[in-house]
Amino acid sequence: MIQLGEILKAVGPNAAIVFAAWIFMGFLQQRYDSAIDRYREAVGDYRSNEHADERADNLKDQILSYRHRCRLMSWATLIGLVAAILLIASLIFGALDVMVPKSTLIGFIGTASTLLEFVLVIAAAVIVIAEGRVVNLQLNDELRDIPDLADQAGRSGHSVRQ
Secondary structure, eight states: OOOHHHHHHHHTTTHHHHHHHHHHHHHHHHHHHHHHHHHHHHHHHHHHSOOOHHHHHHHHHHHHHHHHHHHHHHHHHHHHHHHHHHHHHHHHHHHHHHHSTTOHHHHHHHHHHHHHHHHHHHHHHHHHHHHHHHHHHHHHHHTTTOHHHHHHTTOOSSOTTO
């Protein structure tokens, strides 16, 4: 007879990892939402205001950078969600392993989902690092059309991507 207590002992301590996964998902979603909001603001600014040529060029570059950030964070969020699903699947396979001990198939699938989950979490984190690099480029480019500030910030009035 299967004892619920045994199943809870198998998966209970690892349930805290599920909460950590949702915190990570919240972090990813927050960055994604931030990139989308800034993208929309920049596009709205570009559409509704007349800008000097230099500012318009800078704003175009910013819009393309925000779009790139949105795409990166969209991928990171999707990968993070798949990782969270695999985490929950791993816990389910842990419970199944208690219910059907020494099942090679359950052990194999559970182990594979656990390892793939960790790989996907790393992949999502790497994408966030790439998005952070884009943020740094945007910070450098933001002052490009204001030469006085660009000089004071240690940047020339030209794009760091040129």
